[in-house]
Amino acid sequence: MFTHQDLLAFGRRYALDYRFPDCAGSGNILQGQVEEFRLRPGMQLVCSNVRVIEPYESSSLDPAPLSIIIVLQGRVSLTLRGETVELSEQMALTLSLEKEVQFDALQQAGQDLRVLTLSLDHVALDQLQAPIRRGNGWFIWRLPPHLYQGLQLFRNDMSLAKLYLEGLSLQILSQGLKLDKPCASVCEVRIHPKERLRLERVRDRIAAHPQAEYSLNELAQTAAMSPSSLRSKFKACYGQTLFDFLKEQRLQMARDYLLRGFSVQQAAHFTGYSYATNFTTAFRKHFGVAPSSLIR
Numbered sequence: 001m002f003t004h005q006d007l008l009a010f011g012r013r014y015a016l017d018y019r020f021p022d023c024a025g026s027g028n029i030l031q032g033q034v035e036e037f038r039l040r041p042g043m044q045l046v047c048s049n050v051r052v053i054e055p056y057e058s059s060s061l062d063p064a065p066l067s068i069i070i071v072l073q074g075r076v077s078l079t080l081r082g083e084t085v086e087l088s089e090q091m092a093l094t095l096s097l098e099k100e101v102q103f104d105a106l107q108q109a110g111q112d113l114r115v116l117t118l119s120l121d122h123v124a125l126d127q128l129q130a131p132i133r134r135g136n137g138w139f140i141w142r143l144p145p146h147l148y149q150g151l152q153l154f155r156n157d158m159s160l161a162k163l164y165l166e167g168l169s170l171q172i173l174s175q176g177l178k179l180d181k182p183c184a185s186v187c188e189v190r191i192h193p194k195e196r197l198r199l200e201r202v203r204d205r206i207a208a209h210p211q212a213e214y215s216l217n218e219l220a221q222t223a224a225m226s227p228s229s230l231r232s233k234f235k236a237c238y239g240q241t242l243f244d245f246l247k248e249q250r251l252q253m254a255r256d257y258l259l260r261g262f263s264v265q266q267a268a269h270f271t272g273y274s275y276a277t278n279f280t281t282a283f284r285k286h287f288g289v290a291p292s293s294l295i296r
Helices: 004-015 122-129 145-154 164-177 193-208 217-225 227-238 242-259 264-270 276-287
Strands: 014-020 030-039 043-050 058-061 066-073 076-080 083-087 091-095 103-107 112-120 137-142
Touching: 004 014, 043 145, 043 164, 058 217, 066 076, 066 145, 076 091, 083 091, 083 137, 083 193, 083 227, 091 164, 103 264, 112 164, 145 164, 193 217, 193 227, 193 242, 193 264, 217 227, 227 242, 242 264, 242 276, 264 276
Parallel strands: none
Antiparallel strands: 014 058, 030 043, 043 112, 058 103, 066 091, 066 112, 076 083, 076 103, 091 137
8 A cells, every 4th residue: 555655755865746636545655666776877666556545646856867757557648748648457668758858647546557667767768778859749650460469468477586677678779769650749639638539439439339339530530530630640649540549449349259259250240340251350460360260
């Protein structure tokens, strides 16, 4: 259990300013584990596997020049210079900051949160010859299936050997930097908080019924946006296109059907695929294995 005082102690150690909006609470903020692994000089991996009991906010007062934040479970809201991004499961953010730039995080109560944060200082970046850009900015990306599966293994075993953790961290670093495109200072597309709520409505609708047929115009009406605005703002907010998210949700649902013993043809039909061959190709590309290999 982590109390207000425990988090304030973390804050002094890591130059974080913690705030607790619910001052009338019990004093217990988190329940679970927070572990830190120093992999090499200037390179550390912090692994949080916690239940958020009371909401809290934090501000980074002295951020590392490069951080990569990965969400394995739950939702994280981050704000930098007035721009806010919501990260959910299988999303990651590469964050490059100069000194004395503050970014804020908000954690809502009542959720299970599993987050990995990889941080590197200039010593580690020079040693690894990591090509980072100067200035302040971030880039949102989706974890590729092979890396997500490796992180799932790590998520279930927090005691894996340091060598494994360092290899995993180098994969995260390589992926996070490879996807780091030349970008604007923070986000190229500005999204109003009310628009974020409407985007979330679209996302929740797809996640609840991925097997349904959707058109861009229909979803744009749900979001109260033009089709082009929905396309650009959905990708800016969630790091992937609207229809890539739909495909991903369908394939995850199909995987669940296969693990429950349904045939490839049934899984394809139940998740909106007209042809099993198209489904098999998409499944193999996403998961790296044929759907038939999951049938027990």
